[in-house]
Amino acid sequence: MSARLAPDIHSAAGLQALFAAVAGQPAIGLAVSGGADSLALLLLAQRWAASLPAAPRLHVYSLDHGLRPEAASEVAMVLEAARALGLAATGLRWSGDKPAAGLQEAARQARYRLIGAAMASDGVGVLLTAHHRDDQAETVLMRLAHGSGIEGLKGMAQLVEIEGVLVHRPLLALDRATLARVVASSGLVPVADPSNLDPHYERVRWRHAMPTLAGLGLDAATIAQFAARMGEADAAIAQMAEACFADMVALDGFGAASIALAPFAGLSAAISTRVLGRVLNIVGGRQKPRALGQVERLCAAICGDDLPKSTTVLGCVVRRKGETIAVAREPGRAMPGDALLLPRGELVWDERFRIVNASDDPGLTASVADYLPRHRLEAFLGFKVTAPAEAIRTAPIVRDTAGGVLSLGGWSFDERISVQLLID
Numbered sequence: 001m002s003a004r005l006a007p008d009i010h011s012a013a014g015l016q017a018l019f020a021a022v023a024g025q026p027a028i029g030l031a032v033s034g035g036a037d038s039l040a041l042l043l044l045a046q047r048w049a050a051s052l053p054a055a056p057r058l059h060v061y062s063l064d065h066g067l068r069p070e071a072a073s074e075v076a077m078v079l080e081a082a083r084a085l086g087l088a089a090t091g092l093r094w095s096g097d098k099p100a101a102g103l104q105e106a107a108r109q110a111r112y113r114l115i116g117a118a119m120a121s122d123g124v125g126v127l128l129t130a131h132h133r134d135d136q137a138e139t140v141l142m143r144l145a146h147g148s149g150i151e152g153l154k155g156m157a158q159l160v161e162i163e164g165v166l167v168h169r170p171l172l173a174l175d176r177a178t179l180a181r182v183v184a185s186s187g188l189v190p191v192a193d194p195s196n197l198d199p200h201y202e203r204v205r206w207r208h209a210m211p212t213l214a215g216l217g218l219d220a221a222t223i224a225q226f227a228a229r230m231g232e233a234d235a236a237i238a239q240m241a242e243a244c245f246a247d248m249v250a251l252d253g254f255g256a257a258s259i260a261l262a263p264f265a266g267l268s269a270a271i272s273t274r275v276l277g278r279v280l281n282i283v284g285g286r287q288k289p290r291a292l293g294q295v296e297r298l299c300a301a302i303c304g305d306d307l308p309k310s311t312t313v314l315g316c317v318v319r320r321k322g323e324t325i326a327v328a329r330e331p332g333r334a335m336p337g338d339a340l341l342l343p344r345g346e347l348v349w350d351e352r353f354r355i356v357n358a359s360d361d362p363g364l365t366a367s368v369a370d371y372l373p374r375h376r377l378e379a380f381l382g383f384k385v386t387a388p389a390e391a392i393r394t395a396p397i398v399r400d401t402a403g404g405v406l407s408l409g410g411w412s413f414d415e416r417i418s419v420q421l422l423i424d
Contacts, residue, residue, distance in 0.1 A: 006133075006173045009182065015048040018170045021159060022126055027057040029119050029127040031111070032082065034062065034074040036190035037130035039081070040179035041171060043186055045128060046085045059124050060089040061115045065107050067098065067195075074191045081188055090118055104201060112163035119165065131156055131169040134176040137223035138206045141213075149292050150234045150270070155227035175220060241274035249279055253410035255352050255421055256391035257283050259325040265303040273299045282423055283327045284315030285334070286351040317390045328387070329394035338367040341398065341417075349396045352422055355407070359416035363401035369393060369408060380408055 008014035022028055030045055032038040042060060049055035060082035064071040075091045082089035094110040115127060136155045143152040158169050171179065183190055199205050210220065244267060248260045257279045264272055277295045281287070294313050301307045302325055310319040317328045329352070336350050341357040341364040349355050349366050357364055370393050377385045377392065385392070395409035398417050406414040410421045 006175070006178070009044060009174070009178070012051050015044065015051060018044065018173075019048045021170070022056070022128070022168050023052075025056050025126050027059060027122070027124040029115065029122075029124040030058060030060045030082075030087075031115060031127055031129045032060050032062050032078045033193070034078045034191040035130075035193060035196075036180045036183045037132055037135075037171070037176065039078075039186075039188050039190050040182040041128060041130040042078075042082060042085070042087075043182055043188075044171075046087060057124075058087045059119075059122055060087050061118055061127075062089065062091050063111050063114060064091065064093045065110070066094050066096075067103075067107070068193075070191070077191070088122075090122070092118060104195075109163055112165045112167075116163060116165040126166045126168055128168050128170055130171055130179070132171045132174050132176055132179060133224050134207075134210070134220045136172055136227055137210065137220035138203050140223050140227050141206050141209075142202060147293065149273075150230050150237065151274075152292075153227065154231035154234050155224070172224070237270050237274055241271050241278070244271055245275050245278060249275065251282070251421060251423065252387055252391070253408075253421070254328075254387045254391035254395045255283060255409065256326065256328040256387050258321070259327070261302070261320070261323050261325055264325070269296075269299065269303075272303065276302070279327050280314045280316050282352070282421075283329055284313075285329065287314040317388065319388075321388075326388050328391035331390050331393045335368050335394060338365050340365055348422070350394070353396050353410065354420045354422055355396060355398060356418045356420075357416060358418060361400065361416055364398055364406065364416065366396050366398050369395045369397040372397075372408075377408070380405065380413065381411060 007017040009018065016023070028045070030038075030042055032042050045058055049058055060078065062075045062078040064075045072093075079089040079091050092114045094107070094114060099106045119125070119127060140153055140155045143155075146152075156169060156172065158172060160167050160169075180190075195201065195204075197204060199208065213219070244263075248263050250258045252258075259276070259279060264275065267275070273292075273296055276299050277292070280295060291314065298307075298311070298313050298318065301311075302320075307318070307320050307325070310317060312318070312330050315330050315334070317330050319326055329350070339347055339349065340362075341347060341355060343357060343360045343362050346354060346356040347366065355366050372392060374385050374392075396407070396419070397405060397409075398407040398419075399405055404414075406412065407417045407419050410419050412419055
């Protein structure tokens with residue numbers, strides 16, 4: 001859907017266009033705070049569902065973050081409004097101590113965690129949020145100010161997983177004023193969260209700047225269109241980077257990577273940075289945040305033949321090895337402790353390997369291989385081991401209660417265990 005072409009929310013076809021991505025879901029959650037945006041989501045979703053011959057089940061979730069005394073009554077208002085529309089509704093509360101710093105991010109994580117748990121209990125598979133075009137514009141401006149690349153400047157995606165919750169944002173083509181009119185015409189009175197006016201928060205400062213930018217021609221619609229075009233550019237670069245990754249990168253059973261130097265150095269910076277970022281993400285155990293500036297600097301050093309003998313970036317050790325760049329997991333950096341493999345269970349180890357116990361044996365343990373002599377490794381594997389020492393030290397090893405080795409890295413020596421290196 002074009003960022004400039006908003007659907008007609010007063011027509012059945014327009015409502016169907018808004019919610020088309022979730023039309024096949026049997027049950028849909030709505031995150032409703034009581035503000036104008038989320039109340040508009042509630043009203044539009046209810047009208048859409050009412051127009052269908054076989055409507056999905058809608059369930060409203062409203063969370064009291066425990067930060068303002070008025071929040072409890074606001075949640076009660078949302079529940080009453082939802083039930084008056086014939087929808088199931090659940091009130092939740094974030095209890096316990098709150099952090100002094102990073103409060104908004106902590107609140108966001110708690111919100112999705114608590115709503116996600118309630119959704120799982122209610123059999124709801126997707127959550128709708130009320131993010132709209134103005135939110136998108138503010139997000140793009142913040143990311144631009146923070147030096148984001150194309151991947152960040154495409155803004156918020158319509159469909160995304162957050163804290164384990166599948167989230168859909170159906171209102172990204174609509175502006176704040178349109179949503180406010182929907183609520184005003186319904187007779188509902190939205191709540192006003194004072195934090196939305198507090199310039200202590202960066203998003204609020206950008207919101208206050210938006211009228212000035214709009215006067216210069218940089219309004220929310222223009223920024224949203226820019227985000228859509230960045231999304232198209234990002235998809236094109238991702239497609240090219242995927243092909244280059246397949247051609248130039250080799251991953252071994254220890255979770256290490258080697259990059260063919262000559263063809264890699266011949267790529268455009270946008271593509272080589274994307275390829276290198278993916279390698280670091282896989283090998284380094286998906287370190288967060290993924291710092292674009294660090295990846296760009298490392299990429300420039302590799303392509304400019306200025307790479308130090310050895311350097312560490314985002315949980316990885318990177319060095320030149322002949323005509324390749326070798327990338328291995330950095331030892332000692334947030335490595336996981338010993339983990340029991342439950343019978344018929346699985347675990348994701350160091351965000352790099354999926355290890356499955358296909359047996360009923362409860363005594364299997366995954367741990368860090370650490371220092372294993374190469375001659376012992378070669379006896380296990382049956383071939384000469386040339387992987388970097390760091391890769392060997394940081395690979396997972398699974399043992400039984402007698403100390404027998406059942407798997408090492410991505411190799412399994414026993415039918416009870418299967419191991420997969422995660423590359424996506």
